[in-house]
Amino acid sequence: MTFRILSFLALISGLTASAADEGVRVSVLGYHDFSETEEETEMKIRTSKFRRQMESLETLGLKVISMEDFQAWKRGDKSIPDKSIVITIDDGWKSVYDEAFPVLKEFGYPFTLFLYKNYVDGGGRALTIPMIEEMMEHGATIGSHAVSHPYPAQVKKFRREGPDAYDKFLRGEMGESKRFLESKFGKAVTTYAYPGGFQTTEMFKLGEEFGYEQMFTVLPAKVRRDTPDHSVPRYIILGTHDHIFELATAFNDLPGMASSNDSAIVQKTPYPVQPEPGALIDQRLPLISADLSKAGPIDPETVTMQIGGFGQVPATFDPESGTVAWQVNRHLRSQGCQVQINWKTPEGKSPEIPLRWNFRIDQEAAYVPQN
Incomplete structure (x- = not known):
C-alpha cells in the first residue's frame, strides 16, 4: 500500500471557527508494519526508530491520550491537554504484537488498532485473536478498517456500477x-479508518448510520474539536520519510502553543540547551543556544536553527566547541517559544529526530510596552 506524501490541506473549505474550539490541537499518528531487521519501506518502520519516536513524545512533553479520551473531547464531554497525541496502527500485522507492543507498553501509551476482518487470524504475518486480546488488556482499543481492505480502484469500480451496487458494497465492508x-x-x-484514505459522501452517511463516531483519513493536519468527525486527519508515519514525524509533533505554528498548562510539562533534550526546556525566563531578548559537542560529526554548513514566530534565524555554529547560538534581536512577545535545530553529518545524514524544545516568557517580569 503506497501513500503519496501530501502537503497540508484544508479539510473543508469555508470552515469557520467554532465557539467550541478552545484552542486545543491533537495530532493523530498512523503506523502500519514494524521490523528491526527488514529493509524500511513507506509502510514498514525500523523498530528502534519507532522506539526513539515514542521516547521523543515523552521528551517533548506531548501527552499520549486514549481514543476514548479523544472521542470524549470531540463530543465536548472532556478536556484534554493541548498538543495531545493519539497513536493508531492499521491492518493488523503480527509485528505490531512482536515489535511495537513492547515499546508502547514500556511507555504506557494507549493505542488503537484499525483491523480489517479478513486479516484477523489470517495466518502467516497476521495478528491472532489472543494477541489482540492481550493488547486490549494493556491499553489497546480496536477500530474498523473494513472487511477486505479494498483499494481505491476497487471502491471506484463498485461506485461506477450504480447507487444500489455501491450501497450494497459499502454496507458489507x-x-x-x-x-x-x-x-x-x-x-x-x-x-x-478509510482503507487507502479513499472516502466519498456515501461513506459519511453510512458511517453515521453504523455508529462510527469518528472516521479517519490519511491527510496530515492537526485535529481541533470542530474538525468534521467523518474526515479526521492523520499523519501516516512512513519508514522512508522521517520528516513526517517531525511535522506531526510540531505545534509551534498553532494558537495556544504555550498554554497555562505548559508549566506542568517536564521536557528533556539529548544535549544541553539554553534557555532550558520548559524554563520560565524574565527577558525577551535571550541568547538561545545548544551544545552539540556530543552529537557526533557535523557538517558546519548544514546547521540551522528555527524559532517559532521567526522562522529560520542566522544562528552561528562553532565547530570547535560544537555550540550553535543566536542572540534574539527582536522582542519575543508571545508567552512561549519553540526552538528547533537541525544538522547533517559529513555523509549527508540528518538526525532521525531533530533537537526541539520549548521555553516560556514571564510576561509580567519581561513587560515591553506595545509601541
Missing part, C-alpha cells in the same frame, strides 16, 4: 467489519 469485531472482542467499535 463498513457494516460487517463492525459486527465481526464487536462479536469477537465484546467491545463497541466506534471508529473507522
Whole structure:
C-alpha cells in the first residue's frame, strides 16, 4: 500500500471557527508494519526508530491520550491537554504484537488498532485473536478498517456500477467489519479508518448510520474539536520519510502553543540547551543556544536553527566547541517559544529526530510596552 506524501490541506473549505474550539490541537499518528531487521519501506518502520519516536513524545512533553479520551473531547464531554497525541496502527500485522507492543507498553501509551476482518487470524504475518486480546488488556482499543481492505480502484469500480451496487458494497465492508469485531472482542467499535484514505459522501452517511463516531483519513493536519468527525486527519508515519514525524509533533505554528498548562510539562533534550526546556525566563531578548559537542560529526554548513514566530534565524555554529547560538534581536512577545535545530553529518545524514524544545516568557517580569 503506497501513500503519496501530501502537503497540508484544508479539510473543508469555508470552515469557520467554532465557539467550541478552545484552542486545543491533537495530532493523530498512523503506523502500519514494524521490523528491526527488514529493509524500511513507506509502510514498514525500523523498530528502534519507532522506539526513539515514542521516547521523543515523552521528551517533548506531548501527552499520549486514549481514543476514548479523544472521542470524549470531540463530543465536548472532556478536556484534554493541548498538543495531545493519539497513536493508531492499521491492518493488523503480527509485528505490531512482536515489535511495537513492547515499546508502547514500556511507555504506557494507549493505542488503537484499525483491523480489517479478513486479516484477523489470517495466518502467516497476521495478528491472532489472543494477541489482540492481550493488547486490549494493556491499553489497546480496536477500530474498523473494513472487511477486505479494498483499494481505491476497487471502491471506484463498485461506485461506477450504480447507487444500489455501491450501497450494497459499502454496507458489507463498513457494516460487517463492525459486527465481526464487536462479536469477537465484546467491545463497541466506534471508529473507522478509510482503507487507502479513499472516502466519498456515501461513506459519511453510512458511517453515521453504523455508529462510527469518528472516521479517519490519511491527510496530515492537526485535529481541533470542530474538525468534521467523518474526515479526521492523520499523519501516516512512513519508514522512508522521517520528516513526517517531525511535522506531526510540531505545534509551534498553532494558537495556544504555550498554554497555562505548559508549566506542568517536564521536557528533556539529548544535549544541553539554553534557555532550558520548559524554563520560565524574565527577558525577551535571550541568547538561545545548544551544545552539540556530543552529537557526533557535523557538517558546519548544514546547521540551522528555527524559532517559532521567526522562522529560520542566522544562528552561528562553532565547530570547535560544537555550540550553535543566536542572540534574539527582536522582542519575543508571545508567552512561549519553540526552538528547533537541525544538522547533517559529513555523509549527508540528518538526525532521525531533530533537537526541539520549548521555553516560556514571564510576561509580567519581561513587560515591553506595545509601541
